[in-house]
Amino acid sequence: MEHAFKVDLRGIIDLLSNHLYSDPSVFVRELLQNGVDAITARRALGEDFEPAITARLHLQEGELPGLEFHDNGVGLSEAEVHEFLATIGRSSKRISEARDTFLGQFGIGLLSCFMVSGEIELVTRSAAGGPPVRWLAQADGTYTLEVLPDTPDTGVGTTVRLRAREDTDFYFEYDQLRDALAGYGALLPYPVHVLDGTQYAHVNAVLPPWLAYATGSQSPAERDEVLSYVRSEMRLEALDVVPIHSEAGGVRGVALILPYSTQASGHQWHQVYLKRMLLGNDVRNLLPDWAFFVRCLLNVDALHPTASRESFYEDDALTAARAAIDTQLREYVEGLATRDPARLDALIALHHLPIKALALENDPFFRLIAHAFEFETSTGRLKLGAYLAQPGPIRMVTNLDQFRQIAQVASAYGHSVVNAVYTYDAPLLRKYSALTGRELEEVDAQSYALALEDVTTGGLDSFVERADAALAGLECRVSVKRFEPADLPALLIVTEEQRQLEDIGAAREVADDLFAEFLDDYEAEYASARVARLHLNLNHALVQDLLHLQDDAVFARLIQMLYVQAHLLGHHPMRGQELALLSEGLGDMMRWGLRATHLGHLN
Template identity: 40%
Template sequence: MDHRFQINLTGLIDLLSNHLYTRPDVFVRELMQNATDAIHARCQLAPQHQGSIHIHLDDDAQAVTFVDNGIGLTEAEMHRFLAVIGESSKRGEWVGQTQDYIGQFGIGLLACFIVADQIELVSRSAADADAPTLRWSGRPDGTYDIGEAPPRTEPGTSVRLVCKPAFQHLFSLDTLRESAQHYGGILPWPIDLVHLGQNNRVNTSERIDAFPWDASHLPHTQQRQYWIELGERMLGAEIFDAIPLESTVGGVDGIAFVLARASLQSGRNRHHVYLKRMLLSDSVDNLLPSWAFFVRCIVNCTDLHPTAARNAFSEDDKLRLTQAELGHCLRRYLINLAEQEPQRLQQLLSYHHVALKALALEDDEFFKLFAQWFPLETNYGNTTLQEYLKRNQQILYTQKVDEFRQIAQIAAAQHIDVINGGYIYDAELLARHGELFPLVPVRSVQPSDISHELQGLSPDQEARYQPFLKVAATVLEPFDCRPKLKIFEPADLPTLFISNREATINRQVDHCTEVADDLWQGVLVQLQSEAKSELCFNFGHTLIRRLAQHPDLALVERVIQVLYVQSLLMGHYPLGRSELAMMSDGLSGLLEWSVMGTKGTATWH
């Protein structure tokens, strides 16, 4: 036996108000949307029909009535479209095609129950000259009734709401005007708000049949400035430039505004989107490709499918094709800028190089055109890839910021030009450069690679200072670190800590083990490898030469301890508990030696 689902309408209304709709005045949008669809339907019957919407606010501001001169409803349509949750009057039952209408979910009237305990709808159908005027009364308990009402001379529909006390603030004249302007400000027919006998036009534009961004009435040389001023006024942000957008797939027409500030890659910009000239949302975040987070848009769409919450579009094939077309508009703008206004391109890159790097990773053609201008950090300062390749026959880069910090100074002293690839997208871009331009070698380097460039001591010197290296090895052994004697620049740098990625992981595991319980310590130990770090002592530094020959073994050990910790700090390595303890012990010992003049009794052997 089949059973039917039961719907708790009160619970559904609570779900809508608390979880689906993001603004408390959403009932204004839903009623204007229904009126707009009704007018579109009537225009299918009578193409010359002039639509209009009137919003009547009672003198005491306790009730509001939305009146349209659209197609109206018959009794059968009232039963079907007003009483069946999820049914939509926009699914071909009215004249025209589904895409002619905004609503798709048949739940718009439920938004009215958020602010009112009863909905009274009066309608006369334009489809039948003899159609009666009907009144439909609905209540949030799921009951309704239909009966005849005093005749309307004009087909259309009126919806009356008496507000709940908690929502009185939404029924003030100023709030209603603001809400109506927000949602319906660019609808192509007059919208009037009437209160105390005064008529207030909501959409006051002189060119009511044109989009606000339509600049066709201006000379071409003035259009960019017109768009920039419009964007700053509507978006409340400083605008660098404006890009016309068009997509035949999604029926998109509008403007993308390039922001005059750096954009956050972590989150997409939210766009001001109209659906068939009715505001869908001012926070749609999935209209453009993910890399296009350097622009904010004001657009109108005619053929995309919104989600039920009306704050995004359904992720379907049509949206993906639309995103591709809009992305092409942005690519074309950037390419034209590179070819015709390179100085403006440099200014744009100063704001939005991260977004354009993301695009370059997706588009090889764009990469080849723009890669040369991307800003990069090297150990010789900030530069572009073009300038870097003028100085070098190959590209050397680190994959992490910390690795770059550890080798920047010493690499520069060895005349090695290294790029910091640790910033977002840089390492991927440099690796991609090697694939697209194979004649230019590209190599990822680690701090341990630099140690091979350092000058070693002669065999006689190595043999002479083996006792010092043995003492250093004993001090450093608990930290999986080996001592080396080298000669390198800069000469005023006494030591250099060098660690490859495996050794760095070992250090991280050691630090975690210090705070883990017995179970996790056993797990972490399994992650360690045999890799060791190196502490290079600079034999070109006076301190190191004296230390390697100093007779006081205890003093030498203290100094090695301090030099080890100093090299970690200079390399931006975090210190573990044992290293912090050694730093304290080493400093205390040196202070004691300097104050007391204490000399150790141990000697070299």
């Protein structure tokens, strides 16, 4: 035995308002869409008429506001009202026609009016002939249908009447309605009017200049007009305008280059129109992921919207359109490299992350602009082209602590080391090495320390023993080296394993007994790397003086202060032990200074 589905209209309305549509104001879009489709259908019949859509507000003191929305499109007959308005999901457009000609295709748009009104009244007269009919629907799913007298003043078309609820009267204010109509219908080819008895606006009387720019000559004057428009009307500054077009999907519009840096996680809005009706301001799946430094204003004629009409189906047409936009944005950046290098530098300075991401994906693009990428090095910020002009391999460090240690001595040896800890830097350098064959060396502080000039230990053994004793309990050993710069008295080298041990020690201070046992086991894995190295520079006068210092207390304190100084210069985190040494050492030195001053006075 077969049974028919039963539809709970209240449940459908809840689905529309809470899950399908992002904002109740989309009822304005749905009414506009139905009006545009009706006019399009009537024009297809070959009739000669002046198309128009009018939204009229009725405001009476003591009553909730009402809205009358009229189009002079094709209208509906009595049979069509029964078939299309009383059947959930049935569209008055055949699917093939809907995809190619009309804006709508799902047959649920009129129900969105229930999000702002308790009932929907529709009066319509078909261009095919017959009397007008009145359809009155309630939110509980009931409706009545009445055939009206056939009078001469009842023209072809459809009028929808709504009465606001107490919680939705905001959407029936003149300014709110005008802005919604202008937002959704600014590009529509048919005039859209709004009035309330005292105020009137033709909301789409002037087309935004970006659409003309996208389809016109794209002259400098048109470009400036677009920039002026987005500045005044959209409160958006833009560095430049890039025309966008794709035969696939029928895409036309512009990409605005943002004047501030962005991140991949910081999604940008894109204002997208479908057949010149606003689809949404948050359409996310039309642009390539790397292009998060642009905002787009686009009109689309041949892509397929989802049921909410706020994004597009992922199909072959969308894939092809996205690929075309990808190519055009890439060609824009490539063009700057040859015709306007200064602008390319400014663009990369602001949007280095998305541009570097694209370069990693695209070898020809990488070869074209890689030399313009800027990196932090031990000799200052350098473009890759300037860095490569130096002899030797590309040297890079992928750990910030390691870079800070290396930077103190690398430049003195004529080495420029890249601090490749920032997003994409290390992959870009590896890619450059792979594509060009330029040697790439990933260095660390330990390897640099091994390269420092050894000093013959003869006669220095006792000195090193005294220095080690001064640092007892700090898990640090002393060696004597010669290195540049000569004004750097000491260099502290902490391996990554030693850094892990320090982190474990900090965690143990706040850990409970159970977690402390786990840390003990973890610490055992790094037991062989427990000792840091303090390299004293024999080229420095203070270190040479220390060789002859006999006062053990003063010697120990000076070694400790050199250790603390090297700690600070290397940007190593200060533990409680180092902070205590710093405080005690400064106190001793002040006392020594006061004592020397006092003795000087006595003499």
